[in-house]
Amino acid sequence: MKAWALLQDSTAEAFNGAWPARKRATALLPRVPVVALATLVALFSLVPLGFIAWVTYDVGWETVKTLVFRPRIGELILSTVYLEVITIPLSIALAVGLAWLTERTDIPGARLWAWLAITPLAVPAFVHSYAWVSLVPSMRGLSGGVFVAVLAYYPFLYLPVAAALRRLDPAVEDAAASLGLAPVAVFFRVVLPQLRLAICGGSLLIGLHLLSEYGLFAMIRFDTLATAIVDQFQSSYNSPAANMIGGVLVTCCLFLLALEVLVRGNERYARVGAGAARPVDRRRLGRLALPALLVPAGLALLTLGVPLLTLGRWLWIGGLDIWNNEVTGAVAQTIVLALAGGILATIAAVPMAWLSVRAPGRLQRLLEACHYYVGSLPGVVVALALVSITVRFLLPLYQTFAMLLAGYVLMFLPRAMVGLRASIAQAPVELERAAMALGRTPAQALRQITLRLAAPGAAAGVALVALGITNELTATLMLAPNGVETLATRFWSLTSEIDYVAAAPYAVMMVVLSLPLTLLLHAQSKRTAGQ
Amino acid sequence: MTLLDLETVSKRYGPVRALDAVSLSVPPGSRTAVVGPSGSGKTTLLRIIAGFEFPDSGRLSLDGALLADGPAGVPAHKRGIGIVSQDGALFPHLSVADNIAFGFERGAPDRASRIAELMEMVELDGAMATRRPHQLSGGQQQRVALARALGRRPRLMLLDEPFSALDTGLRENMRKAVARVLQNAGITAILVTHDQAEALSFADQVAVLREGRLVQAGSPQMLYQHPRDRETALFLGDAVLLPAIVRNGFADCALGRVAVESDHAGKAEIMLRPEQIRVVVDAAAPQNGGRVVDVQFGGAICTVAVALADVALPPILIKTSSVALPAAGNLVRLDVTGKAHVFG
Incomplete structure (x- = not known):
């Protein structure tokens, strides 16, 4: 789930012109060392991409041709494309429909359904497919992959679309009605176009997840580029074949990112004009209320009911015996890893977050782009790069905690950035100046004012990264030292042995640890909408 | 002769009586200002006339045709009543030209010339046609909103505090321009405002609302010189x-x-x-x-x-x-x- 950063951007930036107006502030900290640190992190975040480029150059064009231009890669690309072009439109339709029901109609229990629409995010995607495979063992291939992917990922669209619907100015819809448009026409000609940014952002997120997800598709035996890389990797650690598929995968990611920029265009759908918007009217459903209830209720059953049901069943079968010391050990290891990764990623993000608020400029934008792009790279590619580099050049570091944590920092850097940047922006330089005018040294002012105000954001960043690490599977599988078992990897090895009963406690613990993230996301999106 | 006729229109929101038996008639070609402090029910009145809300009781008719009789009536999109709201409510995803042409019949053959005509009518530079709403100033946005509403050739134009978001100097300018445009087009107008000076200078008929009741209606001079009670007297001036x-x-x-x-x-x-x-x-x-x-x-x-x-x-x-x-x-x-x- 590299969702956090992008989601924040697609909800916040699109609708309130993002951060408070940045002033060009003369920095109080010496700028050069901060820029140097930020540059160092940016260079480090270029490692995976640089690795792919270097490997492609290193093996030579002939090898690239034989490894990439073969039917197997064609099949993989084709199935990935099918997956994307079927899953994304279905998710859009589902998310927009559901968001409209919960935000713009008087459907009974709208708030409850809104919460239930977000909650599937607390269930890791591979736990979703575990639940479905244990319920319907014959679930296989593209149709199964699309089905589970829609259920697992549609909240990524629901969240920004619902936030956007809440923020739309109802006066605009009134204006359309006064210009002679019937309600259905108002929805398609006025409401839907204004949701474009939210839909673009959410679709990009889902698209990237589909590209990088391993567990979900491996579980139902649907081959994508990502699963193929892991398979290759497990047969030989530093194979040019895996690296080349990695190159293809990265190309797909960059293509998606470019496509989103293109579709989104240079749009700004902010509310025009001043004054507070009237709260939106909710459409009366009348006799349609009952049939309308079937949509959120049915969806909640599929996305939450089925995982809860299967997990509950396995837990029942397993009884108390499956809650053994191994579960406790995995919980402890997961928490330690998650917190260490969270703190490291947040520390790594500090120089850039500080620069982007206090000293914006062209160099800052370039460095910031480096920090953000790496979050949209699949975990497999990050892991592949780190493994290959350590094996070739830094063998003592191979399969160490340091490399695992480095992988986490790369994957979750954007999450740490978002919270930090927002909270540093809450501590304007004027406050530091005021503190100095009252007799504090620059260092004291920084410590007592800025760091104090930025602390909640930093804490939120640590928590978000930590929760991301808790549910991370692919990179952990590839990078973890021997003997390190997180909840996700232990769950994975047990399900690979078809020991669904023993795997259940690990899945439950992941869901339990993930719930706070979900609640935080929902609260955040409400606050973005000014509620 | 009346164009718009309201008969004892009432509307409640829970315990709040937003409108209490308001009766008002608006002659064709006239300019009426509905004025009152905030919370007096003037926006509710306007929304009921536009068809965005329906009264709990009372009747509303336009040119003899019944628009609303209690909670039943003609929906907004079939009324042919134009509205310009506080901040224009321009469609943020459309250009100025597309905003103006939004209400045209589909595939209107004279689309381009009508857009040009409307832009000229509201004194907008034709070069603005390709701009987006957020690239316009507040006054320009209001002109686009007016042109967009005029494009439907409405019989009645509702103005919902359209000048309040503008600077003082611009406000007076816009007020005169809007009055002129509506006069030339022969369109009846109802302006809602909390600014008594604006109401007195814009309208031929002023209606004062307070706590959901219509206190007094008449010509600006009449109301200024002969207010019904001291609140009205003080509301309309020192x-x-x-x-x-x-x-x-x-x-x-x-x-x-x-x-x-x-x-x-x-x-x-x-x-x-x-x-x-x-x-x-x-x-x-x-x-x-x-x-x-x-x-x-x-x-x-x-x-x-x-x-x-x-x-x-x-x-x-x-x-x-x-x-x-x-x-x-x-x-x-x-x-x-x-x-x-x-x-x-």
């Missing part, structure tokens, strides 16, 4: 309110004997507009005068506070020109021109 004894077309009050236009007899409260009172420095300490307690210099218009002699009333505030301005402590005479208004 006023000097004095207790008096009225007899035979005259009132005896702290300012001496003042002519009134009323056959009322006995005790009453009378109202004078400050511009009816002239402050003259007169050391003779006359009966109809007092002592200046404060002078606020304000350029063209200065305010003089006069404590009346022998009366336990707060000092009265009089607006006067800066020529021959008295000083604090001066004894002054207050001469009244015109007639006073008697409440009741």
Whole structure:
């Protein structure tokens, strides 16, 4: 789930012109060392991409041709494309429909359904497919992959679309009605176009997840580029074949990112004009209320009911015996890893977050782009790069905690950035100046004012990264030292042995640890909408 | 002859009575201003006329055709009533030209020429056609909103505080421009505003709303000079309110004997507009005068506070020109021109 950063951007930036107006502030900290640190992190975040480029150059064009231009890669690309072009439109339709029901109609229990629409995010995607495979063992291939992917990922669209619907100015819809448009026409000609940014952002997120997800598709035996890389990797650690598929995968990611920029265009759908918007009217459903209830209720059953049901069943079968010391050990290891990764990623993000608020400029934008792009790279590619580099050049570091944590920092850097940047922006330089005018040294002012105000954001960043690490599977599988078992990897090895009963406690613990993230996301999106 | 007719229209939101039996008729080609403090129900009234809401009871008809009878009626998109709202409510995803053409019939053959015509009508530069709403100033946005509403050739145009988001100078400009455009197009208009000066200068008919009730409706002069009660008097402008004894077309009050236009007899409260009172420095300490307690210099218009002699009333505030301005402590005479208004 590299969702956090992008989601924040697609909800916040699109609708309130993002951060408070940045002033060009003369920095109080010496700028050069901060820029140097930020540059160092940016260079480090270029490692995976640089690795792919270097490997492609290193093996030579002939090898690239034989490894990439073969039917197997064609099949993989084709199935990935099918997956994307079927899953994304279905998710859009589902998310927009559901968001409209919960935000713009008087459907009974709208708030409850809104919460239930977000909650599937607390269930890791591979736990979703575990639940479905244990319920319907014959679930296989593209149709199964699309089905589970829609259920697992549609909240990524629901969240920004619902936030956007809440923020739309109802006066605009009134204006359309006064210009002679019937309600259905108002929805398609006025409401839907204004949701474009939210839909673009959410679709990009889902698209990237589909590209990088391993567990979900491996579980139902649907081959994508990502699963193929892991398979290759497990047969030989530093194979040019895996690296080349990695190159293809990265190309797909960059293509998606470019496509989103293109579709989104240079749009700004902010509310025009001043004054507070009237709260939106909710459409009366009348006799349609009952049939309308079937949509959120049915969806909640599929996305939450089925995982809860299967997990509950396995837990029942397993009884108390499956809650053994191994579960406790995995919980402890997961928490330690998650917190260490969270703190490291947040520390790594500090120089850039500080620069982007206090000293914006062209160099800052370039460095910031480096920090953000790496979050949209699949975990497999990050892991592949780190493994290959350590094996070739830094063998003592191979399969160490340091490399695992480095992988986490790369994957979750954007999450740490978002919270930090927002909270540093809450501590304007004027406050530091005021503190100095009252007799504090620059260092004291920084410590007592800025760091104090930025602390909640930093804490939120640590928590978000930590929760991301808790549910991370692919990179952990590839990078973890021997003997390190997180909840996700232990769950994975047990399900690979078809020991669904023993795997259940690990899945439950992941869901339990993930719930706070979900609640935080929902609260955040409400606050973005000014509620 | 009426174009729009409201008969005892009422609307409640829970315990709040937003509109209480409001009746109003709007003649064709006229400009009506509905004015009232915030929370008086004026926006609700406008939304009911537009069809965004329906009354709980009462009838609403346009040109003889029934638009609403209680909670049933014609929906907004079938009414053919134009509306320009506070901040224009332009479609943020469409260009200026597409905004203006939004209400045209599909595939209108003369689309381009009509857009150009409408833009010219509202005095917008044709080069703006390709811009987006957020690239326009507040005044330009309002012009686009007006052109967009005019494009449907409505019989009635509703203006929902369309000038309140603009700067003072621009506001007056826009008000005149809008009045001119509507006049030329022969479109009846209803303006909702909380700004009494705007209402008085824009409309031929002013309707004052307070707490959901229509207090008084009439021409601006009539309302200004003959308000029904003191709240209305004070809402429409500064006023000097004095207790008096009225007899035979005259009132005896702290300012001496003042002519009134009323056959009322006995005790009453009378109202004078400050511009009816002239402050003259007169050391003779006359009966109809007092002592200046404060002078606020304000350029063209200065305010003089006069404590009346022998009366336990707060000092009265009089607006006067800066020529021959008295000083604090001066004894002054207050001469009244015109007639006073008697409440009741």
